[in-house]
Amino acid sequence: MSKIDKTPLFTNLQTAIELEHSTIPPYLAAYFTIDQDTNTFAWDVTRSVFMEEMLHMTLACNILNAVGGQPSIDNPKFIPEYPTTMEFADRKFEVGIIKFSRPAIETFLEIEKPSEQRLHVMGEHMKNLMEPIKLDEKTIGEFYQVIKDQLIQMVDDYGEAAVFSGKQELQISPKEYYGGGGEIIEVHNLDTALLAIDVIVDQGEGASGTIYDGDETYFDQDQEVAHFYRFNEIYLEQQYAKGDHPDDPPSGDKVTVQWDVVVDMVNNPKAANFPEGSAARAKAEEFNQLYSHFLRLLHRAFNGECNLLVKAVGMMYQMKYVAAELLNCPADHKGKMAGPPFEYVPLADRQQYGWLVEELVEELKVTIP
Amino acid sequence: MSKKHDYDVVIVGAGITGAIVANELAEKGHKVLILEAGRQKNFSFESYREYLHHYYTNTIKIPNSPYPQNPAAPQPLVTDVGNIEDGIQQFDPDGYFKQYGPAPFQSSYTRANGGTTLHWLGTCLRMLPSDFREKDLFGTGKNWPINYYDLMPYYQMAEREIGVSADVEEQAFLGITFEEGYVYPMTKIPQSYLDQKLTEWTKDGVFEYEGESFDYDVVSTPQGRNSNPNPQYNNGEGYQPVGAVGNPDLGTRCEGNSACVPICPVQAKYNALKTLYKAIKKGVVLQEQSVASEILYDDKTGKITGIKYKAYKDFEGLKAGRKIGYEEKVVTAKRYVLATHAVENAKLMLASGFKNKNIGQNLMDHPVLLTWGLAPERIGAFRGPGSTSGIPSLRDGTFRQDRSAFRIEIGNWGWNWPKGSPVTELNDALAAGKFGKGLRNALLDQVQKEFRMGFLIEQQATDRNCVTIDERYTDELGNYRPIINYNITDHEKEGMLAAKEFSKQLFETIGGESKTAYDPSRGGYIEYKGESLWWQGAGHLAGTHIMGTDAENSVVDKDQRCHEHENLFLVGCGNMPSMGTSNPTLTIAALSFWAAENIDNDLKDLK
Numbered sequence: 001m002s003k004i005d006k007t008p009l010f011t012n013l014q015t016a017i018e019l020e021h022s023t024i025p026p027y028l029a030a031y032f033t034i035d036q037d038t039n040t041f042a043w044d045v046t047r048s049v050f051m052e053e054m055l056h057m058t059l060a061c062n063i064l065n066a067v068g069g070q071p072s073i074d075n076p077k078f079i080p081e082y083p084t085t086m087e088f089a090d091r092k093f094e095v096g097i098i099k100f101s102r103p104a105i106e107t108f109l110e111i112e113k114p115s116e117q118r119l120h121v122m123g124e125h126m127k128n129l130m131e132p133i134k135l136d137e138k139t140i141g142e143f144y145q146v147i148k149d150q151l152i153q154m155v156d157d158y159g160e161a162a163v164f165s166g167k168q169e170l171q172i173s174p175k176e177y178y179g180g181g182g183e184i185i186e187v188h189n190l191d192t193a194l195l196a197i198d199v200i201v202d203q204g205e206g207a208s209g210t211i212y213d214g215d216e217t218y219f220d221q222d223q224e225v226a227h228f229y230r231f232n233e234i235y236l237e238q239q240y241a242k243g244d245h246p247d248d249p250p251s252g253d254k255v256t257v258q259w260d261v262v263v264d265m266v267n268n269p270k271a272a273n274f275p276e277g278s279a280a281r282a283k284a285e286e287f288n289q290l291y292s293h294f295l296r297l298l299h300r301a302f303n304g305e306c307n308l309l310v311k312a313v314g315m316m317y318q319m320k321y322v323a324a325e326l327l328n329c330p331a332d333h334k335g336k337m338a339g340p341p342f343e344y345v346p347l348a349d350r351q352q353y354g355w356l357v358e359e360l361v362e363e364l365k366v367t368i369p
Numbered sequence: 370m371s372k373k374h375d376y377d378v379v380i381v382g383a384g385i386t387g388a389i390v391a392n393e394l395a396e397k398g399h400k401v402l403i404l405e406a407g408r409q410k411n412f413s414f415e416s417y418r419e420y421l422h423h424y425y426t427n428t429i430k431i432p433n434s435p436y437p438q439n440p441a442a443p444q445p446l447v448t449d450v451g452n453i454e455d456g457i458q459q460f461d462p463d464g465y466f467k468q469y470g471p472a473p474f475q476s477s478y479t480r481a482n483g484g485t486t487l488h489w490l491g492t493c494l495r496m497l498p499s500d501f502r503e504k505d506l507f508g509t510g511k512n513w514p515i516n517y518y519d520l521m522p523y524y525q526m527a528e529r530e531i532g533v534s535a536d537v538e539e540q541a542f543l544g545i546t547f548e549e550g551y552v553y554p555m556t557k558i559p560q561s562y563l564d565q566k567l568t569e570w571t572k573d574g575v576f577e578y579e580g581e582s583f584d585y586d587v588v589s590t591p592q593g594r595n596s597n598p599n600p601q602y603n604n605g606e607g608y609q610p611v612g613a614v615g616n617p618d619l620g621t622r623c624e625g626n627s628a629c630v631p632i633c634p635v636q637a638k639y640n641a642l643k644t645l646y647k648a649i650k651k652g653v654v655l656q657e658q659s660v661a662s663e664i665l666y667d668d669k670t671g672k673i674t675g676i677k678y679k680a681y682k683d684f685e686g687l688k689a690g691r692k693i694g695y696e697e698k699v700v701t702a703k704r705y706v707l708a709t710h711a712v713e714n715a716k717l718m719l720a721s722g723f724k725n726k727n728i729g730q731n732l733m734d735h736p737v738l739l740t741w742g743l744a745p746e747r748i749g750a751f752r753g754p755g756s757t758s759g760i761p762s763l764r765d766g767t768f769r770q771d772r773s774a775f776r777i778e779i780g781n782w783g784w785n786w787p788k789g790s791p792v793t794e795l796n797d798a799l800a801a802g803k804f805g806k807g808l809r810n811a812l813l814d815q816v817q818k819e820f821r822m823g824f825l826i827e828q829q830a831t832d833r834n835c836v837t838i839d840e841r842y843t844d845e846l847g848n849y850r851p852i853i854n855y856n857i858t859d860h861e862k863e864g865m866l867a868a869k870e871f872s873k874q875l876f877e878t879i880g881g882e883s884k885t886a887y888d889p890s891r892g893g894y895i896e897y898k899g900e901s902l903w904w905q906g907a908g909h910l911a912g913t914h915i916m917g918t919d920a921e922n923s924v925v926d927k928d929q930r931c932h933e934h935e936n937l938f939l940v941g942c943g944n945m946p947s948m949g950t951s952n953p954t955l956t957i958a959a960l961s962f963w964a965a966e967n968i969d970n971d972l973k974d975l976k
Contacts (some may be wrong), residue, residue, distance in 0.1 A: 040418065047617055175597050178610075183619045224618075 006067060011132040012147050013064040017071055019135070019143075020057040020200070022080050023111050024050055025342040026095050026104070032323045032340065033099040033263040041255045042100060045230045048357045049108075051180030052203045052227070058172050058184060058349070059196040061302040065170040066187035067163055073299035074292070079344050082268050087136040088143075090115060094177075097342060099265040105235045112204050112228035114246070115141030144201050150192055155190050164189050176309040181213070181224055203227060204318075211246050265329045265339035278337035280329040283286045290315065292345040293360055300359070311357045318355045376402045376654075377972055379676055379702040381717070383407070383710030384484020385954060386940040388485040388644035389530060390706055392966035395651035399972055402700060403645075403653060404678050406442035406660040406709070407481030407740050412646050414615035417636070420487070421850045424632050432488040432908065434631045438477050440845045441681045441693050442660050445477045447906065450892040458892060467852045469840045473892045475906030476734050478710050482657065483642040485710070485908065488631040491593040492952040493533045494776075495524050498544040499765050500949030503829075507769040509860065510829040511731075511946040514918050514927040520959055521548065524922050527691035527958035528591075529603075531639045532611055533622050534558050535591030542588065543765045554608035555596040557589045561746040561781045563820055564589070564758040567879065570745075574878035576762075576871050583762040585875065587779065590759050593639035593954075594623045595773045598864040614642045625753045626747060627782065633676040638754075656680075661709065662848055664721040664937070665699065671933045675699040683812045693845055703975060704936050704968050708961075711943035712851045715836045715913035718924075720849050725933055727924050729837055731830035733948060735907035736857055736893075737786045738775075740872035741821035742883040750783035750819045751791065757781060763871070764950045773827040773864025776950035777871070783819030784884075786905070822875070824868035826861050826904070828949050830912050857904075862897040869900060909953050911942035936971075940964050 027050035034043045061071040072078070093110040130153075133146050154163045168188060177184040182203055186194045203213045204227045211224040226232070227241055233239050233250055234257055241252035266273075271284035294315045301309040323340045330363035331338040350364060379396055380387045383405040391401045409416055424435035427957035431447050438444065449464025450473040460468045470475055478485040525548070527533075534555040537547050560568075564587055571585035579636040602608045613636035620635035629638050636643070663677040665898055681695035707714045707937035715729040727735040760777040768774075784790040791812065798811050828834075833856060840850040869885075876883040886893055887903035896902045917923025920932040925944055931937045939960045942953045 037422075040415075044414075044616070051618070178597070178622045179618065180621075 004162055005130065005288075006069065006132050006154075006163075008132045009067060009150050009154065010064065010069040012143075012150065013060055013067070013069060014072060015133065015135065016144070016147065016200075017057055017059040017064065017073070018078060020053055021073075021078065022084070022086075022095070024053050024057070025079070025082065025340070026097055026107065026111075027053065028323070029097040029265070029342075030100040030104045030108075030337060032320070032327060033129070033265050035245050035261050035263075037234070038254075038258050038261040039100070042234045042257055043165070045234055046100070048181060048224075048232065049112075049227045052182060055177070055180055055182050055184065056200040056203070056242065058177055058302075059187075059200055062171050062185065062187045062192050063147075063196055065302070066166045066193060066245075068165040068197055071299070071302040073302060074296045074347070075094065076344050076346065078295060079342055082342065088115075088139050089137050090139045092136075096268045098267050099339070100262045102235070102259060105231055108231045109228060109235065112226075112231060114228060115139035129234065140204075141201060144197050148197055151190060151193055160189055164193070170302075170304055170306070172306055172309060176301070176306050211240050211244060263327045263337055264335065264341075265327060266336045269326075269339040269341045270342060271341050274329075274338060276355075280326065280331055282328055283322060283326045284338060285342045286346050287319065287326060288343045289350055290319055290322060290355070291340075291342055292347075292350060293356065294319065296347070296350075296356065296360060296363075305359070308357075308359060311359070315355065315357070372704050374701045376400050376700065376702040378402070378704045378706060378968060379404065379700050380706040380708050381676065381678075382484065382707070382713070382941075383482045383641070383645055383655060383657075384710065384941075385486045385641040385644065386957055387528075387708030388482075388648055389958055389961040390708060390938075390940060390968070391653045391966045392644050392648035392651065392974075393962060394969060395648050395653045395970075397969050399969070400655045400907045401648070402702070403648075403655045404659040404661055404676065404700070405482055405655060405657045406439075407479075408439055408442075408658055408673065409482045412614050412642065412649070414619070417613070417615065417642075420632055421634055422920075423446060430631065432631045433477055433479055436481055436487060438887060439480065440561075441658070441679075441684065441695070442480045442846075443850070444480045444845050445680040447475055447477050450475050452890045452892060453894060454890070458648045465844075465850055467839070467850055469852065469854045470856070472856045472895075474732075474734070474853045475893060475904075476908045476910050477906075478712070478908070478910060480713075482645060482655070483640045484955065487642075489593075489638075489640075489908070489954060490630050490952075492756070492778075493528065493531060493535070493591040493593050493955040495540075495545055495591075496520075496949045496950040496951045496956055497765055498546075500947060501952070503769070503947055503949075507767070509770060510827075511915070511917075513946050514823045514916055514923075517545075520956070520963070521546075523959035523962045524955065526550065526962040527955050529554055529608075530644060530962075531593040531955065531958060532595060532608070533591050533593055533955070534596035535589065539589055540591060542586075542761055550604075552599045552601045553591065554599060554602050555610065556599050558592050558594060558596050558754060558757055560587075560589050560748070561753050561757045561779075563744070563750065563781060564779060566744065566746075566748050566910040567758075567779065570879035571875065574875075576874050578659050578870055579768070581681060581766070581768065583766075585760060585878070586762055587758050588761055590757060590778075591955075592754065592757070594629070594633070595621055595637045596623060596679075610618065611639075611643050614646045623754060627753060627755075629750060629755050649917070657684075657857055659698075660846060660848060661707075661717055662697075662846075663706075663812055664705070664723070665719060666721070666723075666934060666937075671765060671931075671935065673705045673934055673937045675701045676705060679848070681846060693949065695846055703940065706938045706940060706964070706968070708940045711910045711941055712836050712853075714939055714941060714943045716838055716849055716851050718914065719836075719838045723933075725920055725924050725931075727915060727920075727922070729913055730832045730909070731831055731833045731912040731946070732834040732836055732853070732855065733828045733912040733945075734949065735825040735909045735950070735952075736828060736865070736904040737778075737907045738824040738826060738868045738902060738904045739821055740824070740869065740883065740885040741784045741819070742872075742876050742881050742885060743815075743818040744820055745880045747813075747817035748820060750781065750817055751785075753781050755780065755782055756823075763867070768867075769827075771860075771863060773829075773861045774865055774950050775826045775864055775868055777868075778823040778825060780821040780823060783816055784821055786823070787821060790819060822872055823907075824865070824871070825907055825909075825950055825952075826864045826868065827948065828857065828861055828945060830915060831858070836913050857895075859897075862895070862902065865902045866898065866900055866905065869902065907952075909942070911945045911946060911948050911953055914939050914943040914947040917946060928967040929960060930967065938964050938968055
C-alpha cells in the first residue's frame, strides 16, 4: 500500500476554512449598518448567520487539525480583496462590503443558495478523489461531498487512526467556543468529521430538502430555518410557516423591513481612499490593524493555544466598537459614511494598541503605552 | 360523590417557585393551571425586548425600571421610599405599599411572568448548616423544622434548574458540604480583576473585632448565569446551558453586559421564563391578567374549595376616570399552591380571612450596609456581573449570640449603588467646567478605582415586622395594598457597627481610601452608639408565612403544606423561618422541588 498522502485533503480543508471566513466580513458590514431598533428582524437574522459562519470556520479548523494539518489564518491571502468574485459550478457572483440593502441580501442569498443537484456529475469526482478541488468546478454541496468522500476513502485505505492522527489538544471544545446556533464538535474520528461537515452544509442550505437547519436533530435545539431561507424572509418581508416547502415562498407572519433606515456606508471601503489625516482614515487603519491582529490570535488559537480563542472574543467586541465609530465618520463630502475595510496588514507593519492582548504584545515585542 | 375539579393543581404566581412546581408536576402528568397577575403576553424574544427598551429609555435605573407599572397588579418601587424630613422617614403616598415604618422597607419585587428573577442578580448561595439551627446554637432567631442535609438533594435540583456556575472546592466553607463527587452544572464565573487584586492585597491581613480575628478570604460566588458547562456534571453527562427564551442561541454564556440588575440583555442570567417555557411545552396552562383575590375554604375542614380571581381587561386607551374592567371567576383543583411572593401570599391569605395568627408576621429582608472608597490603583470597575465574589468569614461564629452575622458582597460596578455612578461623577466634572481629554482623564482616574462593599446583615424573624391589610388601602381592582410595619433591632445594628469597622480596616489593609459618608437625609440613615449608619434593602423579602412544627409557631409544616388547610401548599421566601446570610432564591427553589414532590405524592394517593 502506498504511503498516505494527505496534501490534497489539507488543501481542501484550508479552502473550506477560507471559504467560510470569506462570508463573514460582508455579513458583518451589513449587520453593523442595520439599525437594531428599526430592523430588529434583519439584525437578528444577520447576527445569527454570521455567528454560525464562525462556527463553520472553526469546525473546518477542527477537521483539519484532526487529520494532522495546520490551519493557516494569518496570511496575506486569507482575506479576499473585496469586492471579490465567488465562482462555483452552478453560479458566479460578486461579494462586497456593502451596507444592509436589497442588493446585499441578494448576494447573501447567492452565498447560501442550496446547491443544484447535478446528477450527471455524481460519482464523477470519485475518479480523481485525491486531487485538490477546483472550487469553480463544483457546487458548495459537491465541494463538501468530495471532502466527505476523501475522508471515507482514506479511512478505507489506511484506517481511522492513520487518517485522524492529529493531536486531541488542538481541538477547539465547548470550553473555548460557544454561543450561536449549533455547537462546536470535537473531531477525532470519521463519524465526528462527517457530522461536522453535515452541520456546515445543513445550517446554510437546509437539511435534506427542508427549510430547517438540522440544529434540532444534531443538538436538541429549537427548530431553526436555514440561512438561505432566513435571508429570503428578509428579502420577501415574510416569515416561513411550519410546513412551508423550500420551493415555495414563505406563508407565515409578515416582517417589517425598513430598507431606508440604514447607515449609508460607502461600498467596499478602503483605508487608503479616505483623506489622509481624516477621522475615517485613522479609524479605518485602526480597524484593519485590529482585524489583522485578530487573525493572528485566531491562528494561534487554532494551532495549539486553544484558550486564546476566548481572548479573541474580547477583540471581536472591540471590532464592533471601532466599526461603530467608523460608521459615524464621514467618508466624503457627499454624505456617505466610512465603514470597516477588512484589509490585511502584514505582521511587520502592525502597531501597538491599548487593546492588544498580552500574548500578542509578547509575540510582537511591542509595548503598551 | 367526588366533585369534578377544573385542574389537578392551581398555582398562583408565575415566578421561579410557581414555575418549578408547575414544571415538575406537569412532568409527572398532572394537569396544571398558573394564574399570573402580570401582563406579558408571550414568550417571544420580542416581548423581552420591550423590557429592554423600557430599561434603556428610563432615566432612573431602579430594579423595576424595565418592568412597567401595571395599575391592575401594582408593584412596589425602591423609589417609593423618600427622604428623612425633620427626623421622620417619608414615603411616596402613591406607592404600592402603605408603610407605617418606623424604619423604611426598601425592597421591591416584580409582578410579571418570571417574577423577581427578571431583575435578580443571580447569586446562588446555599444556606449554612448552622443557619437552620440558629435558636439551638445561638439562642437567637428561629430553628427550621428541617436541616441542611434534608435539603441537600433539593439544592442539587435547584442548581440544575437555575444553571449555577461555581466550583465545589471553593464553596465548601463554614460547614457546607456536598455529596461525594458533586460538581456544579457549570464552572465558576471568572472573578473580576477587582476580586483578584483584593485577594492579593488582603492576603496577610486580618480583621480584628471584639477580641476575635477573621480572615479576609475573597471567595467566588455561585451564580445563576451561564458559564462553561462542566463536563464532569451529572456523572459525566455534562450540562447544556440554556439561552434566551425565544432566542435560544443568545445568552449561552455571560457576555459581561454589566446590566444583570435590572435586566440581562441576553438572558445569560437565569430567569424563571426559562422554566415557565418548559412547563408550557409540557402542557401547563398559564393564564395572565388574572389576579387571585380570595382563597375560598370550608370553615369546618379547612379545605380549600376554590380560588377566586379577577380576570382584568386590557386598559390601554381607557378614558380618564374609567375603571379597569374585570370579571370575577373561580377555579378549582385537587391541590392549590400559592407562589405569589412572600408579601402577596400573606396579603391573599389575610384577605381570605385565614385564622393562623402567624400570617403576615416575621417579615424579613437583608438590610444592606453600603461602604465605598477608592482602590490604590485602577481596578477596572463597571465590568462583568454586578458581583463575582464575596467574603464569607463573618457569616458564622459564636458572635451571632450578640450581633447579626453578615455576608460581604464585593461590588464590581463602582459606586453605582450608593452614588449613582458613573453618571454622578460625570455631572460633577461637567459642573466643574471640565471637558475633552481633561474630562475623560478625570473621570477615568476616579471611576476606575471605585469599588463598594455591601454587607448583607442577617435579620431575625419578629412579629413586630409584618404585613397587614386594611380596607382603606386598596388598588384599582379593589385588591388590598400591603401595609408594612418594619424596623431593625439592636442586634442588627450591632452587626452594622461591626460591618462599618470591617470596611474601615479593609481600606487600611489595602492602602485604599474610604469615601464612605452617609447623608442624614437619605432614607435608611440611622445613628447608633454615636456612629452614623446607612442601609438599603436587598430585595430578599421573606418570612411572612413561616415553616414550623405546629400552627402555634408557624403557617406551614416542613412539607410546605398549611397546617390548617391540608390541600393548600405555600412556596417561596415566605416559608423561611430565617435566611441566615444567603440570598434566598436558591433555597426557595430547592424547597419548591420539595413541595412539588409532596404534592405529587398527595395526588398519587388520591388515585
